[in-house]
Amino acid sequence: MKLQDFLLGVATGIATAYVIKEVSEKVNPYKNANAVLENIKNAFKIQGPIDGSWIFMEPQLFHKxxxxxxxxxxxxxxxxxxxxxxxxxxxxxxxxSIVDLVRV
Structure with missing residues (x-):
């Protein structure tokens, strides 16, 4: 296999991945709920250990x-x-980003 063919394949793969990423962000502009929860848990762990956590997987409208x-x-x-x-x-x-935090 020629180096030129290999580089063409790599460039095509990168371009395809970029296009898929852009299209998927337009279809679903929201972050992954599990990733959001992990970031929030990491922020709370700075202050000390946590016992548990949960998150609704579907976005809801927040009014304030x-x-x-x-x-x-x-x-x-x-x-x-x-x-x-x-x-x-x-x-x-x-x-x-956290937009509301309430102690229950």
Missing amino acids: ENIEIPVYKGGISRVEEGETVNLEFAADAKTG
């Missing part, structure tokens, strides 16, 4: 004031000063 955005809703539980504390969050489905 005059803002409406698609979010993933979920929760984190941890032990603080000997007591279990549950926190519920709403994370922007497009960026993964």
Whole structure:
């Protein structure tokens, strides 16, 4: 096999992967819910260990004031000063950023 043929194959593969990525982002502009949860868990683990976590896999509309955005809703539980504390969050489905956090 010639080097030129090999490089052409590599370039074609890279171009195809790029096109598939762009098309899939247009079809589903939301981040993967599991990836969002992992990022949130990692942020909470900086402050200490967590006991459990959960997330709804389908985005839901979040309303606050005059803002409406698609979010993933979920929760984190941890032990603080000997007591279990549950926190519920709403994370922007497009960026993964937490837009609301409530202690339950």
